[in-house]
Each structure stands twice: as structure tokens, then as C-alpha cells.
Amino acid sequence: MSGAQFELSVSCHIAAPREIAWKVWTDLKDQWFCPKPWRAEVIEEDLRPGGRSAVRMFGPDGEDTGPMEGIILEVVPGERVVSTDAYASGWIPQTPFMTSIWSFADEGEGTRFIATARHWDAETMKKHEEMGFNPGWNQMAEQFRQLCETSAATA
Template sequence: MSEAEHELSVSCHIAAPRAICWKVWTDLKDEWFCPKPWRVDVIEEDLRPGGRSAVQMFGPDGEETGPMEGVFLEVAPGERVVTTDAYAAGWAPQTPFMTAIWDFADEDVDGDGGTRFTATARHWDAEAKARHEAMGFHPGWDQMMAQYKALCETSAASA
């Protein structure tokens, strides 16, 4: 099995430097992390390996996702963040769904000093990947990516 076999991914060029993209990722998650009109509450983001990552999403008609709980596996500021829901804080095992990988790389297009941002969901098996696709991975993550890109570029323009 290749690493990519159970992956779903979205990527885009952002006309903003990595430092701004990183700041938006870390400080403004409540403004881009889920497709509008849904909203997200960031419960905790302890950005260090083993630190807790917990968010909860709320829909426009009162829907809720129970808290999405996990831990950070890797944090390389401005470069990469890896989280998994295979564990809750304190390395308490829980039923895994995916590992999320967020990559930031320099990508200068026409002198814009931009960033290539890639968000990857790596699943344990084909069934989990198919379930995520059926839940609307691409419409949801594509919209999340568009919101993130717009927020990064607006932040860069006002910096």
C-alpha cells in the first residue's frame, strides 16, 4: 500500500508569504476551518507534539459535530502541522478516523512571494476514506481552502 492510497487532499497557491499563512492558520482558525454557514469553536490548540487539538463545529440549523478531539504529532512552525484523532489528550486511545497533514511551502508566482498550502487527510483504510468522501470531503475542504486563501491574501494586503 502506498501512503497516498488512503489520502484525500486539497492544495492551492496563496499570494501571501508563509509567515502570514502560518499566523492565519494558528490564530484565525475560527474564521476559516469549516465551510460557511457552519462555524467552528476552537476549544484548544496546544501547538506542540502531544498537545491537544480540539474543535467543535456548529451548523446553521443547530447541528453539532461532537468535539473533534485529537493530538498534535508534529509541529514545524511555518512548514508543517500533523494531527491525529487516534488519540485524545494524554495519549488516550480512541477510534481513529484520520491523520491531518497541513503543509506550507514557498511558491513564488510572478514575484508575489506566495505559499503553496496543502491539506491532506490520511485515513487508516479504504472504508474510512470512502466514508470521508461521502461526507463531502471535496465540497467541504475545497470551500475551507478557499476561505483560508482569501483570509491569508486579505491579511497580506493589509500587512
């Protein structure tokens, strides 16, 4: 999946099998999902089409994003998760910001991880860039990579 007009993404190679990357993504999201010193709290991650995805982030100075609510659109275990914030649980429409695509593919001895944010329009994509998409999502991907590789070393 690529080629969307208003897309931002980050990618990294992980020196760990895809099965470990998938397990870290599904089970340890609170440990890598937002750039430190921020921390994430997974409220719910119902990995099925129509399932609720809700995460809250807390900053070092007391910042609180409130629940970031969305719906899972597609799950291909070990390969891809697609979600959107265009709906809250129960298919309740809300102002959309993006569709997220998380993909995992075998690459050499490890895994290619790609995290993508697709936006409805150029203005929303620009806003995401100005919010710090590149440094933030690159740091998130690096934290994810490190956690996967540490998990592989202790597996």
C-alpha cells in the same frame, strides 16, 4: 510527505507570504476551518507534539459536532502540522478516523498550502468522500486563501 494509500487532499496557491499563512492558520482557525455557513470554535490548539487539538463545529440549523478531539504529532513552525484523532488528550485511545497534515511551502511570490487527510483504510476514506470531503475541504481551503490574502493586504 505524499503517497499514502488512503489519502485525500486539497491544495491552493495563496498570494501571501508563508509567514502570514502560518499566522492565519494558527491564530484565526475559527474564521476559516469549516465551510460557511457552518462555524468553528477552537477549544484548544496546543501546537507541540503531544498537545491537544480540539475543535467544535456548529451548523446553521443548530447542528453541533461536539468536540473533535485529537493529538498533535509534529509541528515544524511555518512548514507543517500533523495531528491525529486516534488519541484524545492524555494519549487516551479513541476510534481513529484520520491523520491530518497541513503544509506550507514557498511558491513564487506566495505560498503553496496543502491540507491532507490520511485514513487507516479504504472504507474510512470512502466514508470521508461521501461526507463531502472534496466540496467541504475545497471551500475551507478557499476561505483560508482569502483570509490569508486579506491579511497580507492589511499587513
